[in-house]
Structure formats: structure tokens, C-alpha cells
Amino acid sequence: MLDKLFYKEKGLFLQSLHPLAALTYLGTLLVLALAFTNPLYLLGILLVVALAIRAADGLEAWESYLKIALFMMVLVMIINPLVVHAGKTVIWQGPHIPVFGRLTVSLEAICYGAAMSVRLLDIISVFCLYNLIVHPDKALNLFSRFAGKSVLVISLATRMFPAMVREMENIRSVQQMRGVDFRKGSAKEKVGKYSSLVNILLLSSLEDSLEIAESMQARAFGSGPRTCYSRNLWRPRDTLFLSGSACALGAGIWGLLHGFGSYTFYPQLDYLISGPGTVALLLIVLFSLSIPVLIGWGCGRWHYLKSKI
Amino acid sequence: MVKAISNDKPNPMLKILFPLFLIIILGLLLAGIKQENFVARQGWGLLSAEIMVIALAFFYWGFEQGRASSREIALIAVLAAVAAVGRVPFAALPNVQPTTFVVIVSGFVFGPRAGFMVGSTAALVSNFFLGQGPWTPWQMFAWGLAGASAGVIKMICPGIGTRGMSVFNVAWGYLFGWIMNLWFWTSFIQPLNWQSFLASYAASFWFDTFHAAGNAAFYLLFGVGFTKILKRFRRKLIIRTIEDQAGSLPD
Numbered sequence: 400m401l402d403k404l405f406y407k408e409k410g411l412f413l414q415s416l417h418p419l420a421a422l423t424y425l426g427t428l429l430v431l432a433l434a435f436t437n438p439l440y441l442l443g444i445l446l447v448v449a450l451a452i453r454a455a456d457g458l459e460a461w462e463s464y465l466k467i468a469l470f471m472m473v474l475v476m477i478i479n480p481l482v483v484h485a486g487k488t489v490i491w492q493g494p495h496i497p498v499f500g501r502l503t504v505s506l507e508a509i510c511y512g513a514a515m516s517v518r519l520l521d522i523i524s525v526f527c528l529y530n531l532i533v534h535p536d537k538a539l540n541l542f543s544r545f546a547g548k549s550v551l552v553i554s555l556a557t558r559m560f561p562a563m564v565r566e567m568e569n570i571r572s573v574q575q576m577r578g579v580d581f582r583k584g585s586a587k588e589k590v591g592k593y594s595s596l597v598n599i600l601l602l603s604s605l606e607d608s609l610e611i612a613e614s615m616q617a618r619a620f621g622s623g624p625r626t627c628y629s630r631n632l633w634r635p636r637d638t639l640f641l642s643g644s645a646c647a648l649g650a651g652i653w654g655l656l657h658g659f660g661s662y663t664f665y666p667q668l669d670y671l672i673s674g675p676g677t678v679a680l681l682l683i684v685l686f687s688l689s690i691p692v693l694i695g696w697g698c699g700r701w702h703y704l705k706s707k708i
Numbered sequence: 709m710v711k712a713i714s715n716d717k718p719n720p721m722l723k724i725l726f727p728l729f730l731i732i733i734l735g736l737l738l739a740g741i742k743q744e745n746f747v748a749r750q751g752w753g754l755l756s757a758e759i760m761v762i763a764l765a766f767f768y769w770g771f772e773q774g775r776a777s778s779r780e781i782a783l784i785a786v787l788a789a790v791a792a793v794g795r796v797p798f799a800a801l802p803n804v805q806p807t808t809f810v811v812i813v814s815g816f817v818f819g820p821r822a823g824f825m826v827g828s829t830a831a832l833v834s835n836f837f838l839g840q841g842p843w844t845p846w847q848m849f850a851w852g853l854a855g856a857s858a859g860v861i862k863m864i865c866p867g868i869g870t871r872g873m874s875v876f877n878v879a880w881g882y883l884f885g886w887i888m889n890l891w892f893w894t895s896f897i898q899p900l901n902w903q904s905f906l907a908s909y910a911a912s913f914w915f916d917t918f919h920a921a922g923n924a925a926f927y928l929l930f931g932v933g934f935t936k937i938l939k940r941f942r943r944k945l946i947i948r949t950i951e952d953q954a955g956s957l958p959d
Contacts, residue, residue, distance in 0.1 A: 555785035608786035
């Protein structure tokens with residue numbers, strides 16, 4: 400059950416990226432999703448991420464992410480119209496409520512709520528994509544050059560997590576063999592049984608930690624300056640995707656500074672497309688962001704391309 | 709002669725680091741109030757995420773600069789794994805989990821820096837298995853702060869009893885939710901006024917109450933036992949080296 404969301408190596412094209420290229424790509428998607436307010440741009444990003452998730456064979460994992468997102472989306476859609484009084488086109492006027500004043504629901508606030516739910520979907524889907532294409536160890540390896548100790552703590556804990564779940568089961572079955580029935584007894588007795596379970600887990604894992612420390616010491620941990628070894632390959636595709644991300648980010652920031660990509664909701668809704676510039680910039684950003692998906696699709700069809708890139 | 713090697717020697721770098729990070733964060737906040745400049749135009753959703761990442765980087769840098777022994781590193785990793793595993797069996801109950809309690813007790817016994825590392829590592833590692841999301845950095849920050857503040861409270865009033873710590877646990881149930889709400893509020897609600905603030909916080913009230921009640925229950929049930937076990941291991945962490953006859957101490 401625990402391995403459901405953990406990274407799985409499937410030998411996919413998107414999983415073969417250098418972690419720096421992959422993290423830059425995901426970071427660009429995230430920053431643009433948080434920076435753009437134009438619904439068209441937000442929908443465009445969602446489209447790109449959805450295609451990438453499909454290319455990473457992760458539609459099933461995406462489903463469980465969407466379930467989490469749904470609750471928050473409903474909240475966004477309810478809170479925005481109810482508390483915001485800035486919209487001009489009032490659809491419904493409600494009773495007077497002490498703290499919030501008169502309840503008014505305006506068209507603008509509903510549209511804003513809808514756009515923000517798309518942003519929420521964007522962000523959550525980007526993280527789903529991260530889970531699918533970046534192995535935790537690869538990402539940690541990137542940071543181990545300048546934050547060795549923190550990364551060591553994190554990767555040790557990541558290793559121990561599944562081991563500890565198994566350990567918990569072991570302790571439980573040993574206790575059951577010794578005649579402890581976890582289902583019987585009053586609430587107080589049950590708590591006592593579980594508390595002994597937890598205490599044993601804590602004690603035995605802390606004892607283990609001392610052994611880990613001794614074995615680290617035996618392997619000369621902390622005896623001198625650290626060296627670092629990386630097995631990640633930097634291939635032409637990584638350069639290509641890195642420049643794609645840089646292009647999308649540059650175009651996005653340029654657009655935001657010149658009024659493209661942002662959208663005014665209050666007091667009255669603006670035009671979605673305020674000129675040919677809006678569409679042109681959207682296409683540039685979407686194209687640069689979809690380079691990994693396109694190349695991945697091409698590599699699946701054309702082995703010559705795969706061998707060269 | 710017996711000399712104890714303690715691991716918490718203040719590093720000169722930290723003295724420059726703390727004001728530096730504080731100035732950067734305050735500068736971003738102040739620049740965000742003015743509507744026109746570049747900082748404010750990117751919106752509070754992005755700005756709050758940037759401030760969060762800077763604060764996390766500061767804490768991690770502090771840990772890197774400090775002198776952590778191999779025992780400390782292994783211990784922090786194990787405690788973080790215990791805290792992270794605690795999230796799993798209770799996944800069905802909303803917000804009731806022993807993670808906050810384990811983080812607070814670790815911070816209380818091993819000090820603010822270890823407390824922060826246990827909290828933030830537990831958040832990151834459990835999310836490798838339960839799903840990384842935009843909530844990850846905020847959880848890392850909130851749990852890290854819970855651990856660090858528990859370490860600080862031990863320094864301020866070391867004689868705080870079981871009752872005081874239960875109150876502290878309850879308080880963190882709400883504080884944790886309030887920190888997490890900031891993300892939701894700044895990213896998806898506009899305009900940012902006190903009505904929308906109140907509405908977002910009211911929406912999470914019951915979840916935070918469950919969290920707080922769970923924390924208090926876990927602390928009252930397991931708190932004393934956990935603290936006793938951890939204190940025993942803290943004593944094992946301290947290494948004493950006995951100087952030889954010539955009086956020279958190998959480093």
C-alpha cells in the first residue's frame with residue numbers, strides 16, 4: 400500500500416532526465432502556474448502537465464491526486480464568492496451576517512474562484528509529475544554537494560521508513576504470539592497494549608541508530624573533507640529541456656511585465672484575449688514547455704532520434 | 709582529566725547568517741506591501757512560497773554549519789522516521805496523528821536544531837510515500853518550527869511539567885493548521901482582507917481541533933515514557949575522551 404505513490408522505475412523517457420533538468424522544468428511549471436492569472440494560460444499549463452503525466456504513464460496516480468485536490472477546489476469556489484464584495488455584476492444578494500456584512504455573490508468572484516481552482520489543479524498536478532519522473536535519490540544527490548549532512552539525514556530516514564513499517568508488524572506479531580490480543584479489553588487496556596508496542600518500536604530503532612552511527616564511524620564519516628560522486632549523466636536532451644524551460648520562464652516574466660498573462664477580475668471581468676500578443680505569447684510558452692513531451696513522443700517512434708539525443 | 713566534547717559550539721557563521729536571512733525576509737515582506745514594484749506584482753501566492761523556501765534554507769544551512777556527530781545524524785534520522793511512520797496507521801482519521809507529538813518531544817529533549825531537523829525530515833520523507841504536494845514545504849516548515857520551539861521552551865523554562873507540555877501540544881495543533889492555512893489563503897483567495905482570512909481559518913477550525921485533541925491525547929498517553937527513553941539516549945550521545953599522560957588531546 401505504501402509503495403503506491405513512491406517513485407517506480409519504468410525506464411520511461413521522462414525518467415531518464417538529469418535531475419537538474421527535471422527539477423528546473425518542474426520548477427518553471429510551478430512558478431508560471433503561481434504567476435499567471437489569465438485563465439487561458441492556466442488551462443494551457445494544465446494541458447501540458449496532463450500530457451506529460453500521460454507520457455510518464457501516471458494517469459492512475461494522477462487520479463488519487465485529483466481526489467485530494469477536489470476538496471480544496473470546492474473550498475476555493477465557496478469561499479471566494481461568499482467573502483469577496485469587489486465584483487460589480489451581482490448575481491445574488493443574501494441576508495445580513497454580523498461579521499461579514501451583507502452576503503453578495505458576484506459573477507466576477509465566481510470566475511475568480513474557478514480560475515483559482517484551475518491554478519490549484521496545475522500545482523497539484525506538477526507535484527504528481529514530480530513524483531512520477533524524479534527518483535528521490537537522484538534529487539537528493541543534486542543537493543549532497545553543498546548540504547551533505549541534511550541530505551544524509553533525509554536519505555537515511557527515507558530508507559528506514561519502509562523498514563520501520565515492517566518492524567512494527569514484526570513487533571505486533573511477536574506480541575500476539577506471546578498472548579497479547581490487540582482487539583480485546585477495555586479502551587484503557589487497549590491503549591496500554593498499543594503503548595507498549597510503540598515504546599518497543601522506539602527503543603529498538605534508537606538502538607539501531609547507534610549501530611548505524613558506529614558503522615558510519617567505521618567508514619570514516621566525518622574524518623575529513625567530503626568527496627562527492629555522481630552517477631547522473633548530462634545528455635543533449637537535458638541541455639535542450641533546460642533551454643526550453645529558460646525560454647518559457649523568460650517569455651512568461653517578460654509577458655507579465657508587459658501585461659500579458661495577467662488578467663483583471665475585479666471590479667469587472669476583462670477580455671480573455673486582449674490582442675494577438677496574448678495568443679502569441681501563450682503559444683510560445685506552451686511550446687517551450689511541451690518540448691519534453693514532444694521529444695519523448697518522437698523518441699518512442701524514431702530510434703535514430705533516441706540514439707542522438 | 710576528563711573532557712566532554714559538546715556538539716553545540718556556536719559557529720561564527722551563524723551570527724552573520726541569522727540577521728542576513730531576517731533582513732531578506734523582512735525586505736520581501738515590506739516590498740510586497742507597495743503595490744507597484746516587481747516584488748508585489750508577482751502576487752502573494754508566489755511571494756509566500758519564496759519566503760517559505762528562504763526560511764527553510766536558513767534552517768538547513770544552520771544545521772550544515774553546526775557540528776553534528778555521526779550519532780546525532782543517525783538519531784535524528786531514526787526519530788524522523790518514527791514520526792513519519794506515525795502518519796500511516798492514522799491516515800483514516802483527519803489530522804489525528806502522533807507525528808506532531810513525536811517531533812515536539814524530540815525537540816524538547818535534543819534541542820531546537822535537532823527538533824527542527826526531525827520535524828522537517830518527517831514531513832519530507834512521509835510525503836515521499838504519501839504523495840509530495842505543494843503542502844510539503846509548508847509542512848516541513850510547520851513541523852520543523854514545532855520541534856524547534858519545543859527546544860526553545862525547554863531553554864526558557866526547563867521545569868515545565870506534563871500539564872504545561874500538554875498545553876504546548878494543544879497550541880501546536882492549532883498553530884500547525886494556521887501555518888498551513890497561510891498557503892491556501894495567499895495562493896487562491898483574493899482580495900486578501902480580514903473577512904477572507906477569517907473565512908479560510910473558520911473552514912479549517914474542526915480539522916485543527918482534531919489535531920490539537922490528538923496531540924494532547926498522545927502526549928498524555930505516551931509523553932512521559934517517550935521523554936524518559938529519549939533522555940536515556942541523549943546521555944549516550946555525549947562522548948567523553950580521557951586525556952593521556954602527556955596531556956595532549958587527539959582531535
